Amino acid sequence: MELRNISSQDSWNRFVQEREYVPFLQSFEWGAFQEQQGHRVERLSIWNREKFCLGASIIHHRLPLQYNFLYCPHGPLFANGLSLEERRAAFAFLFQYLQRVYKTSIFLRCDPHIKLPSRFDTSRVSHWVQPEYTQRLSLEHASQEAQLLANMKQKTRYNIRLAFKKGVRVARGVRPADFPLASRMIRDTLQRRDLRAHPLSYYQNMLEYGRISETFGIVRLYQAALRGQVLAVGIFIFYGDTVTYLHGGSSQSLKSVMAPYALHWQVICDAQIEGFRYFDFGGVAPPSQTQHKLTHVTRFKTGFGGAQVRASYLYEFPLRKNVFRAFALAKKFRHFL
Structure with missing residues (x-):
């Protein structure tokens, strides 16, 4: 087998978009944004003679003491039509390459949509990234808006109609002046719900980079407002066959006008008009857990219809076992301080 770096945006995206539910986290554009954030990104491919077997966009994340870990979000991706043994061999080749070349990388983290056919040891992971x-x-399968509405829960349909009746209007936010307010609203909402939030600069950089760069033109900001007052915002990714709700927030003011319902409905309509096959609402609570940090947003998201699906399987593969054990012990000790 042979490993090759892929630097062509068209070649990389052509491979990524071969599958259903295209994972934007493996897109060339997402890697470009991570590079803009200061991370090293590599797009690696594994070939068996001239047969393409596997692709992995890998992001280097810095750790203390000059160490780092490698993260392959929603990957690696296997070529269609491979046998189980071919997938195992391709992943083994990738793992052994990373272990041989990256002497300061402690572990490889992956969270693909499917289970990995790996025989390598993994660590127990309690913290989900995706x-x-x-x-x-x-x-x-819903050719008209009426059909989409019919598949929703009655309360969701009511709230959508109420929002527009009250005068809520939804538009794309494209001005740089829109970005600070949207970023603060997203951060404040996540903190209010005790969910992990990025620094404000992360959201603003994403929106600004999407505005000025054709490479990352897949990101869109939507805003729902009433008489000029922004009440809800959302960052959405339009890529491949799927529109994904990535980050969102809402104001504590005028909650009774149901602005988030109008916002999501408008994006769903835009996605359908533009020919996308799926709308992904992002994270929800696992089906068996009724008391979960995502229970509140799960009620909101499931009201729009659709199906709850397994989105990722999380793995951490130690590349330097002794260093990894020391790192895991230090992290556990810090947790109890």
Whole structure:
């Protein structure tokens, strides 16, 4: 087998978009944004003679003491039509390459949509980076808006109509002046719900980079407002066959006008008009857990219809076992301080 770096945006995206529910986290554009954030990104491919077997966009994340870990979000991705043994061999080749070349990388973290056919040891992981479950809405079988509305829960339909009746209007935010308010609203909402939030600069950089760069033109900001007052915002990714709800927030003011319902409905309509096959609401609580930090947002998302699906399987593969054990012990000790 042979490993090759892929630097062509078209070649990389052509491979990524071969599958259903295209994972934007493996897109060339997402890697470009991570590079803009200061991370090293590599797009590696494994070939068996001239047969393409596997692709992995890998992000280097810095750790203390000049160490780092490698993260392959929603990957690696296998070529269609491979046998189980071919997938095992391709992943083994990738793992052994990373272990041989990256002497300061402690572990490889992966969270693909499917289980990995790996025989390598993994560590027990308690912290999910990407959602384990998501709510996914199919747009290709609903030819009209009325059909999408009919598949929703009655309360959701009512709230959508109420929002527009009250005068809520939804538009794309494209001005740089829109970005600070949207970023603060997203951060404040996540903190209010005791969910992990990025620094304000992360959201603003994403929106600004999407505005000025054709490379990352897949990101869109939507805003729902009443008489000029922004009440809800959302960052959405339009990529491949799927529109994904990435980050969102809402104001504590005028909650009775149901602005978030109008916002999501408008994005769903836009996605359908533009020919996307799926709308992904992002993380929801696992089906068996009624008391979960995502329970509140799960009620909101499932009201729009669709199906709850397994979105990722989380793995951590130690590349330097002794250093990894020391790192895990230090992290556990810090947790109890």
